[in-house]
Amino acid sequence: MTLLNHIAELFRNLNQQRLRSFLTIFGIMWGTATLILLLAFGMGFRDQTVLNMRGMGDQLAIMFPGQTTKAFEGYGIGRPIRYRESDAQLLQDQIADINIATPEYMSGIEISNGDRRRNSQVGGVYPVYQDLRNVFEEPGGRWLNENDIKDRRRVIFLGNRLAENLFEDEDPVGKQVFVRDTPFTVIGVLQDKIQNSSYSQRDMDRSFIPATTFSAMMGTDLINNILYVPKDPSLAKQVQDQVYEVMGRKHRFDPSDRDALGIWDTNEFWDFINVLFLGINGFLGLIGFFTLAVGGIGVANIMFVVVQERMKEIGIRRSVGAKRHHIMGQFFVETFMIIGMGAAAGYGIGWLLVEATQNIPIKEFVGAPYFSPEVGLIAFAVLGFVGFAAGMLPAWRASRLDIVECLRR
Incomplete structure (x- = not known):
């Protein structure tokens, strides 16, 4: 079964269960947008603090x-x-x-x-x-x-x-x-x-x-x-x-x-800032990760349901020579495509939210969030992990189903 066939099959399934599909993709979309917005605020806050401190001088x-x-x-x-x-x-x-x-x-x-x-x-x-x-x-x-x-x-x-x-x-x-x-x-x-x-x-x-x-x-x-x-x-x-x-x-x-002598060494402050914002951005990223993980759990649940609904199809494919890794690959592809659609929408919404918050009234103190390559890469890495975790168990279960039991359905 080619990749194009996988895609066509996925869209047929999504079209048959529109509400279920929308809610599943929405969970990933919202989690991605939340992660991006939180990380963007963390980066903006860090840069604004550094900018404020630079008014005193650099490494002074x-x-x-x-x-x-x-x-x-x-x-x-x-x-x-x-x-x-x-x-x-x-x-x-x-x-x-x-x-x-x-x-x-x-x-x-x-x-x-x-x-x-x-x-x-x-x-x-x-x-x-x-x-x-x-x-x-x-x-x-x-x-x-x-x-x-x-x-x-x-x-x-x-x-x-x-x-x-x-x-x-x-x-x-x-x-x-x-x-x-x-x-x-x-x-x-x-x-x-x-x-x-x-x-x-x-x-x-x-x-x-x-x-x-x-x-x-x-x-x-x-x-x-x-x-x-x-x-x-x-x-x-x-x-x-x-x-x-x-x-x-x-x-x-x-x-x-x-x-x-009294010595005020701003270098000590820079060390503190690095540790502080490593913790702040890590905490914000963790919140975003858990939000996205909830969406990933929703995807995993839906994929388990899909496996149950398509047991006869799995049995026929296995009976005509499909290997276990073919079945796993099929469900992995479908999982990542669902997450990919949600992630693409989430990236777009996250970017719009970041742009919409550029002129917040307290910008001078907390900075303006911005969508940096670093934020994009972190979000991509988290999405990859969530996708793998959400797809692994359903795909593994589908590949381990008994052929005879599947054909009885």
Whole structure:
């Protein structure tokens, strides 16, 4: 019996039992659509969380000053540890696994434009800060450059919401604002970005000036933070230990005293995110799998009924020379075709549901679901397993039926 004959026979059977056939195919269709939608939401949620976190920077670590809690080499406890710019350079020079380290000055300062005034965390930074923190400018403006640092220029880069509060609908680039009654020229505005965490203030409300200008204007060489990026995120913990050793030697504190320095290493968060979303997507996939499995059970039940209804046909085929594997193959083909029709409809409905939920109101937090090749492959693998499980027992039973008993029907 050829494949075309199998197909023709299947459609004849489906046509004879339309309601039964519809309900069977609907179970697979709904299970497939549910699986796809759940996995698509899981992928969208994961990507949105990663995107939100990227507002802080990629594989970034931020060092904060602390105070000692252990006595060391004659020094008592409670001694504050303060950074200078040379500390950032020391880390980069002595720790081979650090790709870049840069200092950051910071202070809450009032910025004004006429009668519009806003308090902003003003950062004194170097040009490399842009890449570490993903701080990019809107078209028409620019970021700080080396000449700004060298000449101690009074130029300022504004967060997008800060610029809107100070200038409303005007283009601020090229105009002046006052920082502590000192005029600064606006050179750029932050390109809008999603940021769900910060260590001082969201970047859209912050402003940035050259580090050299900040130091001269504030009359200090004490920096607030040091930012560094390890060459390999997998070495983040090892790099942290080296940071404590290097800074411990420089500032005379016990390297095991973790309160002497505060380090927020976002690499630890990335590890947590990977494990978290592996669990979330696995859980969503499991729910979808069980939903699809219910449809598979329905297919298996129907195939058992079909075997009972077609026992005489099976007996005739066996009596004229059909082997057991021919009978098994016939029912396997029919099972997979039923599942294939339901799956095709389910893929289409799942895709439509994914497209229909692209603009959900809480998209900024949970992301938008999307139909990725990964989702399609997982759904295909689950369907293959369900199809095999649903077809195996009915096909095996059909191939093991007694010929004489079948012909008596």
